[in-house]
Amino acid sequence: MNDTTGLGDDVQLITLDVNGASYEVITAPRRTLVDVLRHDLRLTGTHVGCEHGICGACTVLVDGLPVRACLMFAAQAEGARITTVESLADSGTGELSDLQRAFTEHHGLQCGFCTPGFLMLAQGFLAERPEATKEEIREVVAANLCRCTGYQTIVEAIDACATARRAQRAMGAEEDSCN
């Protein structure tokens, strides 16, 4: 295996909380969060594209908010809760989450390279703003690049997921009030 820590660099021990598990990593300070996720933790669901914050392929959640994992050093993520695309599907059964299913149903992906970034962008955004309108979703989706779909289907997938979650919550509230 290639030495991916960068030979000759000073290394440091950092502890990262990723998808609820704690990992200790010995790494060079210049390792970005996305590189540590992929190379050290072998969580290769997060993709790396432009490495300067333009494409959004590396989007993960840090303390629940979407961030570019290429614009953050792993050492800066110590003490934060990091959530990656691997957290979405059920870890036992492999069953996809409602957001992932919406992407499939609405053809929100073709080659799939950008998809983990879009999923985490939408996951973080909808958690903070469940009542998001389609226009707001369209504006947020502008953060990431997709060279296949033309974005329309991505916006529709996220909007459908948000609408379904709202309907489910309304039903839950109704049931609560009946009890």
Place this chain on the structure above:
Amino acid sequence: MKPAPFQYHRARDVEGATALLAELADEAKVIAGGQSLVAMMNFRLARPGHLVDITGLRELDQLGVEADGGLRIGALTTHHTVETAPADRLGAGFEVIRDAMRWIGHLPIRTRGTVGGSIAHADSTAEWCLLAVLLDAEFMAHGPRGRRRIPAGEFFFGYYTTALDPDEILVEIVFPRPAPHAALTEFAERRGDFAIVSAAVDLATEGEDVLGGRVALGGVAAMPVRVPEAEAVLAAGGSFRDCAEAAAAAVDPPSDGHGSGDYRKHLIRNLIERACEEAMSR
């Protein structure tokens, strides 16, 4: 690309951070949200030997209105925190600042990028720099020789160049008074790109009448600039259109790959008029 090797230091308090900066001198850069610096390091446009990470200094992450009506923003406050701040934390009359946040990059940039970082980086099109110049913000810098207050008008020297000493940290930004009839708008080729031109106005009004106002532009010089010629038109009771024309006539914007100087003047005319109308309708 990957950044060049560096040593990483996590500051525990402001004093420790400035002492370290003084010791490391030119070798060190302060890192907060890193949304400009890490991109520059990945491109190897910046190769600092040491990074001093100040993101752990929670005392610099605060936002609130002072008894004197000013808005005090800790340097580590993120754009996203300002964008989503409840009305009582932001204070009445500072909606212009909240609404300007949507022009800064994209959501995943705003969740990490900080107010102090944006101002210390001093990009000539940065929204925070423009707001600070428009609204006479004051910056609190902390260094080994103590604290000093720097008015926005004396802070920006040129492209990415400020009055901060290498061993000083920007700790706090104060917007001294509310600006209820102010607005910022801009134009970029795509949503989230750096603005080609940005315009901001702060109108002084009495009922439906405009008594005068401040006009500032970004993207037309090495730093955001006030435009006294356009402000004179407002003070004399001229129309928003005349104010915008005066601004376009007064500045000499550069030509580059994003647009010619004439194109920028065209944008200035439209954006200043738009900003005036938005400010008036608040």
